[in-house]
Each structure stands twice: as C-alpha cells, then as structure tokens.
Amino acid sequence: MKVQKGDTVILIDLKKDLRRIVRALPGEIKIKGVGVFDPSVLIGKEYGEKIKIGQKEYLIEPPSLVEFIRGIRRKTQLILPKDSALMAVYGNLKPGDVVLEAGVGNGALTIVLANFVRPNGRVIGYDVREEMLKYARKHLELYGLKDYVELKLGDVTEGIEEKELDGIYLDLPEPWRVVPHAKESLKPFSYFVAYVPTVEQARKTYLALEGEGFFNLEIFEAIFRNMIVRPLGTRPNHDIIGHTAYIVVGRRGR
C-alpha cells in the first residue's frame, strides 16, 4: 500500500509521540524544529515505512479516527476521542442520522459524528467563528468527510432552523440556552448531548433539560488512563489528563 498523490498522511514522530497531518502534494510546509519540507516526497512511499525529515524520523500512516484527531493542532479546545466516542454512543448516533453540532471548533467531534452518519446521513455544524468553520472544513476535507457535513455560521442559542433532527451535540459555553430550541428541533426520543468543562454548566444544562421535559438525564465524565508496558513491569501512565469536560445527556420526550 503506497502513498498516492493527494493522500492525507499522518507522520508520527515516535520518539516524541507527536503527529503531523500532511497532504501528499507538491508544496512546502514548515515543521517546527525540522524546517521546510515538501510533502510530495511522500508519494510512492510504502505506508508503514519510516522517513527521515531533517534529523527526525517519522512513521508514515494512513489516517484513523484517533491518530488523525491526535494530529490536529488545536486552535481552540479539542474534543478528544475518549469523549466523542461516548457522546456518539450516549447520543444514540447511527448511520443515516441527520444531526446538529454547534461549536464545531477544530472539527474533532465533527469528524467522529460524520464518520458514523455515513453514507446517507449528515452533520449540520454551526460555529459563531468564521475562522473555526474554515479550520474545521480543512480537517473534514483532509479526512474525506466533507460530503457528509454542512458547515454554517450561526448561533444556535438564538434558535435552530433545522427540524426533525436525530441528535444535537453541543460544545459551547451556555448549552442551557439551546435547550428550548432543541426541544422543537429534535425528533421525539432523540438525544441532546452537551460537552461542558465546569460543574456549574453541567448542572444548569441538566436542570434546563429537566424543565423542558427531557428524560434519561445524565451527567458523566470519563477518566481515561493508559497502562504503560515496560520490560520490568506494567503501570498506569503518570501523565494523564485529569479532566476534559462533563457530558450532559437528555432524551427528548414525545
């Protein structure tokens, strides 16, 4: 399996556990600490090979959900796979669904949602920041998911024009302000899922959902910890992320 012209490739600096997403096309990109690099040199290389760029060695891999998201250089907070996985499953996502996401940011959650609504579903992704939409669009193109996503500039706290949605996924500061609109726009028994950093946001969202008759209400967090395998033994990772966000879930009533 060789790198083709136009492929999106993940370069993994194995020593530092750092990823870099590049497109195998002629051009010049700067890699910090390495210098300028022309990604077209990747064309024709075997995936799984190593390549030396400057003094660093990189593994050449095709994208996968987790490796691609790890490769995104965040311009704003990034929703990690450990959270987007739970949001998708607790949100009852399935292929064919038409779902709304607001606060697309870097597009990391969008990628997971779009991956799973394929081939006949769609993600409608809102953000109030034009530049974040542009940045998310770039990632969706690189991952090959742009046909499943419609990106829109807009503030869903002021209303949602879409109706009959199969799910709503939010990463914005005041998700409770979206709850009344969500009630109108979600199909009965569809899920509302919000990602919020603080306890106060989680509580306020929970109470707003309760007030609008949502049920199966739940707030949770997932503490994700790697185990490290060394010749002398096995132990949990020292460097873990202590907190990303609370996830608030509610199901629309009839």
Place this chain on the structure above:
Amino acid sequence: MKVQKGDTVILIDLKKDLRRIVRALPGEIKIKGVGVFDPSVLIGKEYGEKIKIGQKEYLIEPPSLVEFIRGIRRKTQLILPKDSALMAVYGNLKPGDVVLEAGVGNGALTIVLANFVRPNGRVIGYDVREEMLKYARKHLELYGLKDYVELKLGDVTEGIEEKELDGIYLDLPEPWRVVPHAKESLKPFSYFVAYVPTVEQARKTYLALEGEGFFNLEIFEAIFRNMIVRPLGTRPNHDIIGHTAYIVVGRRGR
C-alpha cells in the same frame, strides 16, 4: 408516537433505575417482584407515557443503544457502552466495515458494532458457546440489527477463516492466541481491539501484538463517573464501577 404491535419497548422502573426489554406481542412474561404480564397491553400506548404493572410504575421508551444495553439481563459479563464506545472509535470503525467479533456473549458489544457498520457493513460474531449465540441473536433481533450480523460457532484462537477484515474485536480469555491469525485476516492498517479484565492479560496481548509487528499499541481503561444533581448541590456518584476491563489496541502494519 404510539407503540405498534411487534415493537421492542424498554420499560424503565424509574424508582429503582431498572430496565426491562419487552416485545409488544401477546404472550406472558414474568417480571420479578411483579408477576405475570402480557406485553400486548402496551400496544397503542404512547411512548413516554407511564404504565402500572402490578404495584410498579414503568416509563415506556423506544430502544436506544445505552438504554437497551442497560436492559439486557447478563448471562455472562456484559460490555458496557462506556467501553464499547471506546472500542469502536479506537478500532476506527465506520459504516460499511466488515469486522470480526469473538466472544459475543450477551451481544452488547455486537449491538454497538452492528449499529455503526450499517447499512452496508457486517459483523461476523463468534462464540464457542451455542447458548450465548442464541442469546445474542435474540438481542440483535429485538434491536433490529440481525441483518447486519452473522453469528458463528467457533474458536478464533484456532484460526480465522475470514480475510480482508476491517477490524477485530475480542472479548475472550486469551486474546494473544488470536494475534497471529489476526495479522493474516486484517487488512493492512486495520485495528485489533481486545477487552481484558486483568493487567497480565493486557500485557500479554500487548507483547503479542508488538511481536507480530502491530503498531500504535495502546492499553487503556476508562473510569466512568456520573455526577448527581440534588437540590442542595452536585456531587460525583457514590456507586460507581471501579473497573470493567483494560482495552488493548494495535494497528496492523502493511
């Protein structure tokens, strides 16, 4: 939205946070502590309504991934949504994939996998226990997913006849014995994902994957904790599951 004849319905005992999966068809089922109940009485009820059965009140809901899995009465260890969500995303699952699962057990992971490979993918689910295949089949039928799954009696530690798989998902005692077969049966750059309770199993599987040239090796666990909302305040749940399993992930090389 009314319950139709033949619908699969989740009855939720809100007081005890217990679920019961029933089919809205004439017949008799026994509910522990309630007595005999004819589920056809559900036909014509509104989803979201409450119904009294014996002395208990139940909420009538359509299935969702999480609520259905919570309703499964486990005959063997059950893979919770918090783990199957991570397995699917770290396994790089997508609609259209053809994946192998072994150790289907109650079918809880199978449901999540089948949900996401729809409409044109397939799960090939193995188990060495005929009765577990039967039990899993029942759940897949109830959830409406049986067309996306092929259940087979067999022991994948002895070999895998399928080739060109997009992923392998294992819940069995010695996943390291499957690694050499997985290497032959997975497409290049596809993922091997194993679910194991103990550190020793995780390490052994990790080392077997390393030995066969798999990369992006990772062992992790997710500690899932609910936050409880009470009038006086918000706090983490007292009753949590301290451990389910470690998840071991590796990507096949070229």
Place this chain on the structure above:
Amino acid sequence: MKVQKGDTVILIDLKKDLRRIVRALPGEIKIKGVGVFDPSVLIGKEYGEKIKIGQKEYLIEPPSLVEFIRGIRRKTQLILPKDSALMAVYGNLKPGDVVLEAGVGNGALTIVLANFVRPNGRVIGYDVREEMLKYARKHLELYGLKDYVELKLGDVTEGIEEKELDGIYLDLPEPWRVVPHAKESLKPFSYFVAYVPTVEQARKTYLALEGEGFFNLEIFEAIFRNMIVRPLGTRPNHDIIGHTAYIVVGRRGR
C-alpha cells in the same frame, strides 16, 4: 499475645469482609445473623486465632486505625481512613497539637486526629447532637483514646470559644459559616480543613477562606481503588466508592 479481660477486639468475618468491634467482658451482644454471644469467651484466646460464633468463623485481631474504623457501624456518614489520612497530613497535624473538630459524628476522624496528637496534645470535638457525642465517646474509649479528646455539645457556626488552635477540622453542612471564627481561633499559619460532599459546598468554603485572607487554598478529592490479586491475574476492584467528599484546605495568614 492473648486476649486480656477488657481488651477491645476486632472480629473479622473473613468470608464477608465484615468487622465487629467487641470488648472482652462478660455480657451479651447480638450479632446479626449469628445470635447472642458472650464476648468474655474471647479472654485467653490468642490474637490471630479464629473463633467460631454460631455458624460463622471470625479472626481475632487487636484494633488498628483502619480495622477499627472499618468496624464502626455508622449512625451517620463516616469519614474513611483514606480521607482522614489526607486531612491530617494536609492539616499539618503533629503530636502535641491542640485541634478542634466539629461534626464528630461516629468519631472516625476523631480517632485519627487523637491518635496523632498523643501523648501531649488534645482534640476538642464538637457536635450539635448529644447522641453522636455519646457514640463517638464510646469509640474513643474502646480505642483507648478518650484521654486525648474533650467532647462538647455546641455549634461552631455560632462561634468558637477556644483560641490558639493548631488546626480546625470540620464535617458539617456549612463550613463557610465557621471561617470567620476560625480566623480568630487558629494560630497564625495553622490550617483549616473541611470535608464536604458537594462541589457547591467546596466552592463556597474556598471563597470564604479566600475572603478572610487564608492562603495555600486547595480543594481535592482522592479516588481510592484496591487491586485484587487472583491466581489468574491482577485487576482493580470492581466495587469502589466513587465519591466520599471534597476536602477543602486553607492556611491562616499572620
């Protein structure tokens, strides 16, 4: 080492991991599921031996901090050793200290504090419930710590008459109401430590401490998890306590 008349003994039901605190004196005590038992039969037995009472077998042990606290039958919430250990160390406790505790409850934290202020320090323990003081006193006597503790009926949210305290330890619903009094009663650079179940209580206490010029402010929780050793492998415990409380710490300024 033989059980002497008057010894406090821990009987451990090894099968069920249950503890029972008894005094080796003639009398009759009821043990649930066992019946009536005269603890004087323990006199002369060897510590470390097993004894059969009814159909159950118990290990005879002398008290230790952890085993004794595990043996307390809680009449109210009980502060576990994993929390009292942290409270003592983060509160900078040392032998000779004179500290105030309020909300003594079952006396589990009192035992840890009194254990460490020995031989020349003192715990002044308040509670607003006469019956809890009585219950705590019983445990302190059984553990042999009553000489290091003065128990008082009173509400420290209304004021603290003691001055020049080396530390204040609180387990009560509104610790922020004690902060102004604590400032007057603590020696400079001594610690205020509160144990609170909810995030809102922790925040309110933190802000009250900040408002009164306390520093080294900190809120934390400790998730305690056992590892289980089985012939086939090692794994974290399934049954863990997901949450006990947040601990709020502040140091009085000059």
Place this chain on the structure above:
Amino acid sequence: MKVQKGDTVILIDLKKDLRRIVRALPGEIKIKGVGVFDPSVLIGKEYGEKIKIGQKEYLIEPPSLVEFIRGIRRKTQLILPKDSALMAVYGNLKPGDVVLEAGVGNGALTIVLANFVRPNGRVIGYDVREEMLKYARKHLELYGLKDYVELKLGDVTEGIEEKELDGIYLDLPEPWRVVPHAKESLKPFSYFVAYVPTVEQARKTYLALEGEGFFNLEIFEAIFRNMIVRPLGTRPNHDIIGHTAYIVVGRRGR
C-alpha cells in the same frame, strides 16, 4: 510572627506554584531564573509577607508538611503527601512508635513518619546510597526532625538487625525480598507497608506477605485530583498525576 535567624522558610512563587526551601542565614544561594540571593535578608520579615527577589515575587511561609515536601527538589522519585498520608494511617503509625523505613531517598516519607512518631518514637531510615542519606538528613534538619530519625547505610533485603519494630515502610525495587526479615523484626500485629510503581511488584509483594502468614493484605492506589475554582465555575484540574505507586499493606500475625 517574624522570620528569626536560622529559621527554615518556604518561599512560594505564587505565579508558577513553585516552592523553594531556604534557611534564613547569611550566605548565597542560586535560584534558577533569578540569580544569586542572600537568604539572611529574610531575617526580620513578617511571615505571610511577600518579598521580591530579582523579578519574582515570593510569599514567605513557615514550613508545613505539604508545603515543605512540595519544596524538595527531587534527586530521586519523591513520595507525595497523598501517598505518605495513606501509608502512615494504613501502617497504623502513632506517636512513640519505632519504625523502619528503607529507601529513604529524598526523605519525603521520612519527614511524615518522623513528624508522627514524635516526641518519644524514632524512625530508623535505611538507604544503600550514601548521597541520598546525606540529602535526606539535610531535609530532616531543615524541618527540625533530625532528633527523631537515625539514618543508616544498608540493604534491608539482606537482613534487618532491628527487632520489635512497630512498622516497616519500604520504597525499594524488590520489597518481597524484605518480607521474611520483616516477619522476624516486626512486633506481632504490626504493619508492613510497601510503595511500588508497577502491578508486578505489587503482586509479588502481596504473595510474599501471604506466604509468610501476614494478613489484612491489601493493595491500593489513590488518584488525587484538585478542583479548580474560577470566577465562571468549578472544575477538576486538567494537570493531575495519573499514577505514583501502588501501596501494599500486610499485618504480621502472632
């Protein structure tokens, strides 16, 4: 409360949450990123005041267990207060105890143990590295605990000359090799406590204790997480330590 000549003082760089332990005596010390500083300028300052050194502002505090240990610049792995607190309480430590510690390292655990065995107890602290003993001695002197500790060069895996010990606390690679000696040197019903990074070490130690008839066997870890208070809300800390060590505990039989 003014700084006296000879006082041990903690300087806290509040911006970076960094601590520096200094002795208020004439001399010159280098502070990284600040330059040379004569600590005698602290004499006569008020504790709780701020002092500017170079471009940085420091808070002047007297030592406390937690702040002092945070100020230690580790030459080897350092046992954090969250672990030493649990070791002390699970080890049933009390004033007057004579306990053995091996692998004293920086002396962080020694400080906690010595703090609590005061005024009439003693810690006998072993290390195989002369330079670590010297480093630990410095910290014990600075904290004012040297009179309660006897530091010895030696390898306790080869034997323990002390007898009738009230507790043994180990931070060394192969604690299971100490178990047979511990059995001879501990008083009946005293505790053996080991601090080990990996699961394999914990298991091996556990089994060695079991083999020598120790009981109340337990392996645990504590995940410590701060809550952060911000104007907009409260959330767990992002930067936490995912793992320090497992603590293995066993009680000697008769």
